[in-house]
Amino acid sequence: MQHKPVLYQEIIHALQPRDGGRYVDGTLGAGGHARGILEACAPSGLLLGFDVDPQALALARETLAPYEPRAHFAQASHSALNEWLKRLGWDSVDGVLLDLGASSMQFDNPERGFSFMRDGALDMRFGVNATMSAEEIVNAFDESELADLIFRYGEERDARKIARAIVANRPLRTTGELVAVIEKIRPRRGDKIHPATQTFQALRIAVNDELGAVEKTLPQAVEALTVGGRLAVISFHSLEDRIVKEYFREQSKELVNPPYERIYEEERPARTKALTKKPITPSEEEIRENPRARSAKLRIVEKL
Numbered sequence: 001m002q003h004k005p006v007l008y009q010e011i012i013h014a015l016q017p018r019d020g021g022r023y024v025d026g027t028l029g030a031g032g033h034a035r036g037i038l039e040a041c042a043p044s045g046l047l048l049g050f051d052v053d054p055q056a057l058a059l060a061r062e063t064l065a066p067y068e069p070r071a072h073f074a075q076a077s078h079s080a081l082n083e084w085l086k087r088l089g090w091d092s093v094d095g096v097l098l099d100l101g102a103s104s105m106q107f108d109n110p111e112r113g114f115s116f117m118r119d120g121a122l123d124m125r126f127g128v129n130a131t132m133s134a135e136e137i138v139n140a141f142d143e144s145e146l147a148d149l150i151f152r153y154g155e156e157r158d159a160r161k162i163a164r165a166i167v168a169n170r171p172l173r174t175t176g177e178l179v180a181v182i183e184k185i186r187p188r189r190g191d192k193i194h195p196a197t198q199t200f201q202a203l204r205i206a207v208n209d210e211l212g213a214v215e216k217t218l219p220q221a222v223e224a225l226t227v228g229g230r231l232a233v234i235s236f237h238s239l240e241d242r243i244v245k246e247y248f249r250e251q252s253k254e255l256v257n258p259p260y261e262r263i264y265e266e267e268r269p270a271r272t273k274a275l276t277k278k279p280i281t282p283s284e285e286e287i288r289e290n291p292r293a294r295s296a297k298l299r300i301v302e303k304l
């Protein structure tokens with residue numbers, strides 16, 4: 001089942017798309033947010049949409065077909081933003097959206113390997129640019145590398161035990177086999193968060209270099225925005241949210257006396273204004289309709 005995009009109204013309200021504006025959706029997915037943006041900036045506003053996943057891009061193209069002349073598509077990481085803006089000859093944009101992580105379509109397809117609820121291949125690649133699948137990482141990394149990865153990207157306190165159990169049970173080929181190994185260390189208890197959640201999150205982040213992509217894209221987005229233009233980012237876990245929060249805080253501060261480690265930076269005025277002191281989160285009603293929305297956090301800045 002396809003859900004309404006997370007925080008849909010809030011995103012349209014944040015970006016305030018207007019006729020003639022130029023917008024970027026860095027994570028098209030099924031194209032729900034993008035459609036809202038294209039409708040709101042009709043009749044002449046433009047959108048550049050990215051997705052690394054060819055299946056997602058094909059679906060977004062279908063959703064956005066009625067707006068086709070105003071929509072441009074990039075099967076690429078949003079971290080290639082500058083390159084694509086140059087290609088289109090856009091010297092600035094009026095709004096950028098990043099709705100990070102995996103889509104429900106990806107989670108719901110067992111062949112993609114994102115879900116610990118469905119047995120399938122241990123893949124987890126969003127697109128062809130990922131260099132290693134989850135299966136390769138799980139079977140090739142040594143125990144301490146695996147433990148570090150699960151601890152750092154999954155914030156999993158049993159990372160060492162889980163890494164040891166993975167190594168002892170290799171080769172692991174399917175999500176079901178990995179879940180069984182984790183459940184031996186962390187048995188399932190009632191309706192609490194599934195014990196494999198954090199390990200799966202860690203593998204997905206590593207496979208797709210998710211944090212690296214966000215770190216590369218945020219400065220390009222702020223740079224590309226026109227004065228008054230807005231950048232809206234929805235994140236689904238604390239590591240991602242921390243990167244966004246810290247970047248927005250830093251850009252929204254005047255830089256006087258750059259600290260020693262940033263000596264290469266000139267003093268400068270604040271580049272953005274934070275529009276969300278605290279992140280915006282979905283209503284209870286939205287969470288009831290779409291449980292995946294539960295951990296969503298939206299932060300917005302405006303270019304000064």
Ligand SMILES: C[S@@+](CC[C@H](N)C(=O)[O-])C[C@H]1O[C@@H](n2cnc3c(N)ncnc32)[C@H](O)[C@@H]1O
Binds near residue numbers: 100
């Ligand atoms: C949460 S979904 C977006 C849903 C979308 N906003 C909608 O309305 O349907 C995230 C999408 O971002 C894509 N993605 C993840 N990392 C990406 C990256 N670095 N560059 C471009 N797309 C990425 C995923 O393939 C997925 O389709």
